[in-house]
Amino acid sequence: MAQRSPVRMERTDFKQALNDVLFLLREELQSRDLQVVTDLMPEPVDILGDRTRLQQVLLNLIMMNSAEATPRGAEAVVTVRCRQVPKGEVEVSVSDTGRGIPPEQLERVFEPFYTTKSDGIGMGLSICRSIVEAHGARIWATTNHSRGNSFTFTLSQFKDAAVDP
Template identity: 45%
Template sequence: MPRTPFLPHLGARVMPVLLVVLAAVIFVLDTITNFEIAVAVLYVAIVLIAVQHLGRRRVVMVAAGCMALTVLSFALTRTGSVTSGLINCAISLVAIGVTTYLALRAAAAEAAAREAQTQLAHITRVTMLGELMASIAHELNQPLTAIVLNGNATLRWLAARPANPDEAGKAAQRIVRDAERATDLIKRLRGLTRRAANKAIWLDVNQVVADTLTLVQHEAVRNNIALRTELDDDLPLLQADPVQIQQVVLNLALNAFEAVVGGKERDVTLTTGPGKPGEIIVAVSDSGRGLDSVQPDRIFDAFYTTKPEGLGMGLAISRSIVESHGGRIWAEPAMPRGASFFFSLPTGRTKARGSGQ
């Protein structure tokens, strides 16, 4: 099964080694060449690489290390003019310092821009959802109002002296008719979600997980979260809508992030693997506060939320996506602590369930 390597994961391991090797090369060159040759200026490359991959504090530590190596090289170098060496050493130190400062500032601005973008996307989604809800609420409100009024009318026609069964019957018929109108509306809404699940293609779940992680990688670094993956290479392809599956993984990952932020251990692990025969399971585990404070049978319900600004839609949407693909979604306490969210997707289908409309 061809599978692209998960780059961010690889990068997190290799990056420190790469930086150390680079620093060592520069250090050796700087030391063995004479004072007139300012190899130490090349340390700025290390700073620039570090800014791309490490948090602010670590970048400062790397820069400080480079400066220390520059001074050490100066002390160890034996050939050339000491005055030139001193000037070159000072220039290198200033270069490293200024580069670090500017690079960190650029990184901060970039992070702010990205955050603003994320917020905007969130607001747009909430606004759209709000408008959708308002129009659905109004459409349902009309038949519901008519049902309530007809119900009251039925009771009054029956309680009248003499009772008027004819009018009562007509009102009751209208109750049935208006209830059907409300049901039709709900059917139409269901049809909308089903149609959305129609864009199923053959896809590699590991690829979807990897794609999702590139979206949240920055968020993980920013919050000091150790993001790990345990992806099974031998999984079969399955038929599903990649955007929707990615939405589910994203929802679960962001939930996991929120669960670990503020805690000491900030571990989030994404796992893929086989489930029952004909089933692939994706799991998102975190080392967060766990499921103690929630009602496990309600967390997938719409509008159920434990977050102060939560909509209570993320898990509900995830559930409807997974179920429309013929899978299941559930949560369990994780060991030794935290929570694991699982969802399964059926393999060996030629079509995702619900696409037969």
């Protein structure tokens, strides 16, 4: 994940990329009794970006962090949302119902080597942020209303110059 090669800004079907990640994770999610709910806009989500790197971001947010922070049980749900926002962007968020991050640490969690886990390196979110920023976009963490956190990032929508002058 720490490769330094430039991101490939290509037309990418984001829904397909997400579904592929969820398919890959299905057994692990099942074994953890964790449900992933998707709440995506009905239109196709064609974005401009690096499919593989964005899948690394999703994998990290969904499995490595949210699943780890979420206790097993009926409410063990991770929600992935995708919605259109102004300026030709889409906003993707991964929300969990886990133990949560103290509000004063919401920015620190992105720092390299910041970890609260005995076996953690503290690189996951730092790498997510580098990947998202290499796309010219932003990623941030918020506290959910009820329980847990959301990690939200933006992506540029792909615009077909031939169709959309």
